[in-house]
Amino acid sequence: MIVLIQRKIIYRPLREKVVLDPEAVTSGVLGEVRVPTDDGLTLHGWHATSRCSIAEGDASWRPLVIFFPGNSGHRGCRVRDFELFTQVGADLLLVDYRGYAENAGNPSEPSLAADARAVWRYAVDGLGVPPERIVLFGGSLGGGVATRLAHEICRDGPAPAGLILRATFTSMADAGKALYPWLPVRSLLVERFPSIERIPHVTCPLLVMHGTRDRVVPFEQGRRLFETASPRSACGVDKRFVELPESGHNDIIHTGWDTMRSEFSRFLSGLSNGKRVSETMVETAR
Numbered sequence: 001m002i003v004l005i006q007r008k009i010i011y012r013p014l015r016e017k018v019v020l021d022p023e024a025v026t027s028g029v030l031g032e033v034r035v036p037t038d039d040g041l042t043l044h045g046w047h048a049t050s051r052c053s054i055a056e057g058d059a060s061w062r063p064l065v066i067f068f069p070g071n072s073g074h075r076g077c078r079v080r081d082f083e084l085f086t087q088v089g090a091d092l093l094l095v096d097y098r099g100y101a102e103n104a105g106n107p108s109e110p111s112l113a114a115d116a117r118a119v120w121r122y123a124v125d126g127l128g129v130p131p132e133r134i135v136l137f138g139g140s141l142g143g144g145v146a147t148r149l150a151h152e153i154c155r156d157g158p159a160p161a162g163l164i165l166r167a168t169f170t171s172m173a174d175a176g177k178a179l180y181p182w183l184p185v186r187s188l189l190v191e192r193f194p195s196i197e198r199i200p201h202v203t204c205p206l207l208v209m210h211g212t213r214d215r216v217v218p219f220e221q222g223r224r225l226f227e228t229a230s231p232r233s234a235c236g237v238d239k240r241f242v243e244l245p246e247s248g249h250n251d252i253i254h255t256g257w258d259t260m261r262s263e264f265s266r267f268l269s270g271l272s273n274g275k276r277v278s279e280t281m282v283e284t285a286r
Contacts, residue, residue: 003190010141010172010191011107012072013100020046024079027051028086035095035122043115044102045095046075047127048082054089054265054272061272063161064129066119067094068142068149074101080253081139088265090135093127095119109172109191116149135162135268140217140249143168144193151198159234161271162205164264167214167249170196170221170228178218199229205237207267211247211256219243237270 022030028048035043054061065085069078075094085092097115098105105111123129131153138146143165150163169175172193176185199206206229210222226241233239242263244256253260 002188006188006190007106007108010071011099013097013107014072014074014077015099016074016101018044018074018076018096018101025082025086027083028092030082033093033095033122033126035118035126037098037114037118039114041098041103041105043095043098043118045093045119046082048086048092050086050089050091052087052089054269061133062089062091063133063135063268063271064091064093064123064127065135065137065164066123066146067092068116068136068138068145069094070140070142076101080257084253084257084261085137085264088261088268090264090268093119093123095122109193112145113148116145117152120149120153131158132161134160135164135271136160137164137166138168139166139252140168141193144172144195147195147198147202148193150202150204154201154203154234159204162207162233162237162267163202164207164209164267165222165225166209166260167211167217167247167252168195168222168225169193169217170225174221175217178221179216195225196228199225202229203234205233205235205267205271206239207242207263208240209242209244209256209260209263211244211249211252213246213248214252216249240267 020032025048028050030048033045033047074096082092096103097107097112099107136146136150172191173186173189208226210219212219229239247256
């Protein structure tokens, strides 16, 4: 019973059919996707192809960002995020977790991890995007999902192009303790999402962003998660932390828009430049 109560508090999906509006994302072409899971479910999502080019980077190199969202709503609530990434020249793939939107099933930490792996396989095998072109992006709860997936992929290889975390926690236990300081959260919590234990093993380039006015996931947690990560990626890219001084938690897409747009462009352009440097080194070695 306690597990069911916890999951009801943590996961707050909108369970409804999401109608695609192809004109909703003006800087990209929006289409529907269906992703099969290992346990027989079909997850619904959207794939947006950008009409723009990477600023100050290699226009022929177009990254795919896989977006793992927070605990509430569904993909129809994230149109602004589709617009944000496609404006800076990235394609975006967002597949709702099980139990969200039209998807059958019930969300849990293990099932979200399985869904994330299914989406990764779909991106690589279904869309034909190589891992070195895929950037993982997690917001709030999705940061725990993205960090776990990045850890697993970096361990098993080949690593993704990068990891972006926005307004996410060190662990679900820390986040729960901050929200409910009078409860014995650490001893009772089943859903753990221990990102603080996984982030040191993430070897791809890392960008972390957090609003200083966040009252849901305290700013200090985002900072501590960042500080626990390796100083630079395996390919020599320094990690980067960005403060969003006007942003809380739920308003971050609006109050942090300009800064996020600039920082995403900078990060993705750097990945593009790094790819060209890597290719030059390989060619020289030959």
